[in-house]
Every structure is written in structure tokens, then in C-alpha cells.
Amino acid sequence: MEEPVVIGKDKFRISEDETARRELRVLKVHDDVIQIQEEVHGIIALVGASSSVNIKREELKNLIKVAKEEFGWTDICE
Structure with a gap:
């Protein structure tokens, strides 16, 4: 699998005491499918479906x- 591209x-x-880091990446899954990945660090817990x-x-x-290049x-189009 290819490496994600950071966008x-x-x-x-x-x-007051905590700052979170966020990184948004895109990964080509298939010729006509891409996946957007959002990674957040610093939050104690995320709950939900x-x-x-x-x-x-x-x-x-x-x-x-x-996606183009x-x-x-x-x-x-843009």
C-alpha cells in the first residue's frame, strides 16, 4: 500500500493546559477511491460510532x- 500524502x-x-495536534492525509486505496485520514493527538478520549x-x-x-498530480x-475540476 502507498504512503499517505499529508495535505x-x-x-x-x-x-488551558492541553493543545492537540492534527494531521490530514490522503491515501489512494484503488484507482477510483481515495481515503481521507484525520489524525488528532492530545485528546484524552474520543467516543462514538x-x-x-x-x-x-x-x-x-x-x-x-x-488527486490530480x-x-x-x-x-x-478545482
């Missing part, structure tokens, strides 16, 4: 660029 990184304050990814405007631009998806 965004940032830090945000959880409390659903999952979502927050994506910033610049990260979306980076995602489109990676790294994965050969030339038929998508």
Missing part, C-alpha cells in the same frame, strides 16, 4: 492537487 497540519487548544473529517479550504485545494485524476 494539512495544525494545532489547536483543547483547554460515527466518523467525520474537518477540512479547511487550503487543505481541499491540496487534496485536489494531490499524484493519483492521475485529471478529470476533476
Whole structure:
């Protein structure tokens, strides 16, 4: 399996004492399937059955660029 491509990184304050790190990555799973991975470090516990990814405007631009240049998806627009 290929290595994920990092399309965004940032830090945000959880409390006065704790800051979390976030990294957003994209991975090509199949010729027509990509996976967005959001990794957050610093939160004590996450509980739930659903999952979502927050994506910033610049990260979306980076995602489109990676999909075109790294994965050969030339038929998508910006």
C-alpha cells in the first residue's frame, strides 16, 4: 500500500493546559477511491460510532492537487 500524502497540519487548544495536534492525509486505496485520514493527538478520549473529517479550504485545494498530480485524476475540476 502507498504512503499517505499529508495535505494539512495544525494545532489547536483543547483547554488551558492541553493543545492537540492534527494531521490530514490522503491515501489512494484503488484507482477510483481515495481515503481521507484525520489524525488528532492530545485528546484524552474520543467516543462514538460515527466518523467525520474537518477540512479547511487550503487543505481541499491540496487534496485536489494531490488527486490530480499524484493519483492521475485529471478529470476533476478545482
